Amino acid sequence: MPTLSIRNVKLNVEAIVLVADLVGTVVFAVEGALSAMRGGLDLLGVMVISFVAALGGGVIRDLLIGDTPPNAIRDWRYPALTFATGVVAFIFHSAAQQFPIGLVTVLDAAGLALFAVAGVEKALLFRIRPFVAMLMGTVTGVGGGAIRDVLLARVPVVLHSDIYATAAFAGAFTVVAARRAGLPPGLAALAGGMACFVLRVLAVSYGWHLPKASLG
Template structure:
């Protein structure tokens, strides 16, 4: 249980940092930076809990997740100039958060004795992308999961790994494999520019002859 809690804290900090970096780049005030960090790190878990009937949501019962997220955002504000020197810093921390919360979300469904693969994958996906979607919407950007980048697919792949390994491997090993798969696919997609085909609207122009 301690390792799972550690896993959650790592994901919370990673997502809070990614949200805070984006907020600073968008020139939000301090409250806006803190709020975007909190939204990115906590919203996915809240949405998941509401969907599976775990009410009130865990993130709203235990204040430590709020405090960890708040602390990560404050540290990001204080050391932003150093953090921004790392190329693709948002993408890196976002990939960590995506991997961790995909594993945590899928495991939350399994721990409640849900066995349907579709539901488990859905909970992993919602937990992994929920906060990031709201983060991007709040700053008027198209969410990553809706673009051509490999994002949601990485989360789905990670959840499938957890489902396939959960029955014959220790829980923590399955969670690590889920995280590694999700994180690796996301980072490799960024490095090698793997993209999902984009649907384009083709307009046919017809010449008409007026008589």
Template sequence: MNISLLYCFDLFGTAIFAISGVLLAGRLKMDPFGVIVLASVTAIGGGSIRDMMLGATPVFWIVDNNYLWVIFLTCLATLLLVKQPKQLPWYILPVCDAIGLAVFVGIGVEKTMRLQDSMMIAVIMGVLTGCGGGIIRDILAREIPMVLRSEIYAIACIAGGIVHTTSLYFGISSQSSFLLGVVTTLSIRLAAIRWHLSLPTLHLKG
């Protein structure tokens, strides 16, 4: 994929995940510092872990401070536009999260494939990029991470990553493969939100 287009997608995903963090912080009545922290870990947490695991250091937001500016400006804009987050429709937070999730999985797969050629590792890093920040966000908010609950979340990431890497394997262009993966992840996640789809949970007797 064209590097500049990938960069735009990355900044877009950063803003979307930051919004997700701000909305959750607002629901939990956090102060401005808490809002920024929750937005930041949501937006760059997964990518930071990915870069450290791949040895792509310094991590992306240290090399390029635009990510931090996007987070800060997104926090400011969201706080100004959303005065009473509790009155927002229930689906706003999960839909924002789904969009950011799909974009970040694609970013994670694309960046990993540029650094090495293992499809399996690319899928894993895509899932980590998409879910890592949300896991940190939910832990800080004292909630069970969405990826560990019965919701179809990580499965959507895995499916999108597989479609992305498989498309590349069969010679489909990087840009088209990226979009196919993003659409796959987003479609599955939105379907799960719309129809309340979930995975079976483990119940142990004793």
């Protein structure tokens, strides 16, 4: 029964993407909630930061490519999920703080990879030029964290430490390059996601940083 088995595979890919998307959203929301609580915000502030940390990157992308209302707002389940995550993280904040850092890093890298790949694909679908589409993928991955930091009145972490946006860009770049090389879209997406994920995890493991200039 080949049809059925192909269908099953397709369903499984969709299921994997959906699970990865939900995991990424929840992980980003929890990280946002913890930042917000550390910044002394109240319950509402925690919920707002959970929302923007998880979905802000996609909102910026959609505003820029002209797809309004943005996805995160068209589908009410995404904001609802992030608010609920914020509330849960607020209530169980002691537990949320004690997640093993390694696990958080891996889940965060998975979320980043998925967001970057989904972002570049959506931009390409909207006929954005490849180079700019890579930027849109990067923004999808890191934009939420940047808004989170701006709302907490601090310089976005992504601008001054770690290989993070670089990993997102590498993933988005890989998607475009793999498609150009003739790979089918599904494989190109997989390659891009792996590139982002592996680079990010390696960077954290080995403490890689981008250079800084020392100005007087």
